[in-house]
Amino acid sequence: MAQPSGSPSNYDGSQRHPTGELRLARDVLTFHIAEEEYGIGIEHIREIIKHRLVTEVPRVPGFVAGIIAVRGQVMPVLDLRQRLRMRAASLSAKSRILIVSRPAASNENVSEEERERFGLVVDRVNEVVRIHEVDIEPPTVLSGKESDFVEGIGRIRAEVDESARREARFGPGMITTEPQRIIILLDLVKVLSFEVMRSGRMF
Secondary structure, X not given: OOOOOOOOOOOOOOEEOXXXXXXXXXXXXEEEEOOEEEEXXXXXXXXXXXXXXXXXXXXXXXXXXXXXXXXXXXXXXXXXXXXXOOOOOOOOOOOEEEEEEOOOOOOOOOOHHHOOXXXXXXXXXXXXXXXXXXXXXXXXXXXXXXXXXXXXXXXXXXXXXXXXXXOXXXXXXXXXXXXXXXXXXXXXXXXXXXXXXXXXXXX
């Protein structure tokens, strides 16, 4: 299996962008899978398309829905629910396919246009938000199966009326008296790291 590249993220407000630039915040495309909100850095998002018919291919992992062609480029489509080891669900009118590029390894000298593309099926797309690095925590609070693919937990203070400030659940298994929007940041390298077949076995 392909191994994730790069060093782990720092959670002290001083993470480095893949270009080597020191950054204090990141812009993230947010989307929903089941009841939770997830995010991927917009630098990896190429476009968002409505769900379309995919061509099934044999002998692939269950989370690979098939392949599609986008602007003449053929790419695999992953059902993100199943990739995160969640129960499969029917598609809806809000379902979308995120076209993403595989993050470059630190020793790769490949242009953005040359990187491998993938489609990720999500339940619905929300918006782009900016999350400060100091508001991102390690995914140690997660215990679900999808935690293997999580880079961190981003917190954005929710703008609500004082009358609505009461104890409530925000995010997976978290209780807080301060209204916050919890965004689960996915590690795209791990999500996209898999092999279809080796000696008749799937990994």
